[in-house]
Amino acid sequence: MPEAATAxxxxxxxxxxxxxxxxxxxRRAPGVYDIDLSAGWTIISAxxxxxxxxxxxxxxxxALPHQDPFTISAHYLTASQPGPAVVRTDVVRTGRTLSTGQASLLQYDDEGxxxxxxxxxxxxxxxxxLPDDVRTTAxxxxxPPIDRCFGPEDGPAPVDGSSAIADRLMLKLDPSTLGWALGQxxxxxxxxxxxxxxxGRDPDPLSLLLAVDALPPTAFEIGLRGWVPTVELTVHVRCRPAPGPLxxxxxxxNLAGGFLEEDAEVWDSQxxxxAQSRQLARVRLG
Incomplete structure (x- = not known):
């Protein structure tokens, strides 16, 4: 079989x-789910x-009668670790076009x-x-084309702070936002x-929730290094993405008081x- 067909x-x-x-x-019980969080999606150890x-x-x-996330807001309370976790959900309201629910992810400390x-x-x-009518200034x-952008594998050494998640992503950074990797x-x-x-899996609404938080922190291009933990993240999914890279x-x-915001836009192949998102993240200064 030709190489392209095999791929x-x-x-x-x-x-x-x-x-x-x-x-x-x-599903352990109605609204209660078990999962083993994979170490393959970690940054350092988190x-x-x-x-x-x-x-x-x-x-x-x-848990909800509707399948697609329209808006989801998360507060990150403590750092998650690979291993067993429990997700508990609660249906807040169901309607004809929208349903609302809440969920918590829990793990266990050393005392259980x-x-x-x-x-x-x-x-x-x-x-x-959703209707097809779109009126936007965005x-x-x-x-640049993918072959003129760069990923972790293109550097002479692993990018500082990179980790297992980099091996699971096709991530090619715009060279104009890569000065931090060169010390500039x-x-x-x-x-x-x-x-x-x-x-090669194509995007869907759930993978958009990953995409908004998968790039290196903007703090790197501001001149800061180190972990930038998310405090709160809100994602709006606007439509089902077409096949192909995003x-x-x-x-x-604005970075002030040790916190910054990150506004993300995700565009599909059409x-x-x-998807759009905003998150508040904490940075370590000095």
């Missing part, structure tokens, strides 16, 4: 990919916030006590039922990249704005 045949599909397996939950949001998003899709890691409130609906980010940060709070899953653009306009 195409090996592409993972939605529902049958590492991302789907690692976000799959086992589990990535976008991956965790996708786990909670999948639980709510099962439950520790809440994340709490979310979300509204779900049917993305396919424009896709200008990013631009001073602008901007990060832009092509994004996909390494196994473009993600993230900006920070130049549609498919």
């Amino acid at each position: 195409a045949a090996a592409r993972a599909t939605i529902g049958d990919s590492e991302f789907d397996r690692d976000t799959a939950l086992t 589990v990535n916030g976008g991956y965790l949001l996708a786990v909670l998003g999948r639980a709510l899709a099962d 006590n439950e520790v809440e890691r994340i709490r979310v409130l979300a509204s779900y609906g049917d993305l396919d039922a 424009k896709p980010p200008e990013i 940060p631009s001073g602008k709070g901007e990060m832009r990249a092509w994004f996909g899953l390494k196994d 473009r993600v653009a993230i900006t920070t306009r 130049d549609r704005l498919v």
Whole structure:
């Protein structure tokens, strides 16, 4: 079989990919789910916030009568670690076009006590039922072609702070936002990249929850280094993404008091704005 055909045949599909397996939950009781958080989605030793949001998003899709996240807001209370976790969901309201639920992810401390890691409130609906009318001034980010962008594998050594999650992503950064990796940060709070899953799985609403939190922190281009933990993250899913790589653009306009905001836009292969997010993150100064 030709090499191109072999590669195409090996592409993972939605529902049958590492991302789907690692976000799959086992229903223990109505509204209660068990999961073993994979170490494959860690940054240093902490589990990535976008991956965790996708786990909670999948639980709510099962608990609610609607399947697609429209808006989901998460407060990150304590750092999650790879290993067993419990997700507890609660249906707040169900309607004809929207349903609202909340969910918490919990793990256990050394004494066996439950520790809440994340709490979310979300509204779900049917993305396919939305009208086609679009009126916008938003424009896709200008990013060079993928073959002119760079990922962790293109550097002479692993990027400082990179980890297991980098091996599961197709992430190609815009060279104009890579000054931090060369010791020459631009001073602008901007990060832009092509994004996909390494196994070729196409994007869907759940993977958009990962995409908004998968790029290096904008703090790096401001000239800061180190972990930038998320305090709160809100994602709006605007439409079901088309197959193909996504473009993600993230900006920070204000760092004050040790906290910064990151505003993200995610665009699909048909130049549609498919997701937006804002998060508040803490930075370590000095």
